[in-house]
Amino acid sequence: MTDTPADNRRLFSGIQPTGIVHIGNWLGAIQNWVALQQDYECIFSIVDHHATTVVYEPEAFREAMLEVGIALLAAGIDPERSVLFVQSMVPEHTELAWIFSTVTMYGELGRMTQFKDKSEQHQHNVNVGLFTYPVLQAADILLYKAGFVPVGEDQLQHLELAREVGRRWNRRFDEGFFPEPKALLTPARRVLGTDGQSKMSKSMNNYLGLLESPDERWAKLKDAFTDPQRLRLKDPGRPEVCNVFSWHGFFSSEETIAQVDRDCRTAGIGCFQCKQLLADSMEARLGPMRERAEELRARPDQVWEILHEGGRRARAIARQTLTEVRELMGLPGAAE
Ligand code: TRP
Secondary structure (H helix, E strand, O other), X not given: OOOOOOOOOEEEEEEOOOOOOEHHHHHHHHHHHHHHOOOOXXXXXXXXXXXXXXXXXXXXXXXXXXXXXXXXXXXXXXXXXXXXXXXXXXXXXXXXXXXXXXXXXXXXHHOOHHHHHHHHHOOOOOOHHHHHHHHHHHHXXXXXXXXXXXXXXXXXXXXXXXHHHHHHHHHHHOOOOOOOOEEXXXXXXXXXXXXXXXXXXXXXXXXXXXXXXXXXXXXXXXXXXXXXXXXXXXXXXXXXXXXXXXXXXXHOOHHHHHHHHHHHHOOOOOHHHHHHHHHXXXXXXXXXXXXXXXXXHOOHHHXXXXXXXXXXXXXXXHHHHHHHHHHHHOOOXXXX
């Protein structure tokens, strides 16, 4: 199998339009995407077809897509530099997914841990789309012959499957056609929720929104879980076990972090003050982003136009790939 050619600097990644974008999404993925735009030719997709594997409400779904688009743009995805689009705008994703489904084995998909988890969570809707989800993901990446995929640990198994599927297709139809995409592992960051127990997520309702107002943020922050042994103000705290302190690590300056660490240990400040300092640090970083988001929210048509323009650019690449794939597989060209 051919390795990714040295000149392949193309990168693909996808995000599900689940509606709310929280600081876990930002710290875990989006911030990294923004930085990668410097060194890679980036294609970023809001993967709506992946999200339709669970039951949803069409009107809210449309809004969720728009909201994720707004968050990505506000966070610094630059549509001049990168391609940003909604997956279903490029029907070639599903076409290539069908093709790949014929070189993917039933047993392989059955071993996917995300499938096993999701089919437990949605026991009354274990649909075939949920099962073939990783095939569509392989198509997303290989449709653009991307050499790199920024992902978290949880997606490594899907990426490995994409590599395997591409290899298998190549072996049958054209050795070297699809590259073997490499993972760009996002620096692992454990971002816990306001409960201080589980990973920040929308479904656990323990999140801090990326674009929320200082008031909304404070309402959640003031009740956020801290060091459980620190019951009274005069009890010395233990920053190393405090989840709020870990958030300081993501948002505050070295100086503030050192100060909070010291003053917490010596009971010089209480949790309330520590949280106030955090709220200030967060607002300094996220305030400008929220303002950009508000401007975009006032012009939804413009945001959709950015996404459609991204769709046109993505589709030009996708069509080319599918034309070649059809030819190599002995299929006729698509009707015009
Ligand atoms: N499955 C990914 C997730 O849940 C989203 C995704 C879909 C994706 N297609 C992709 C990520 C292609 C990377 C590349 O996060």
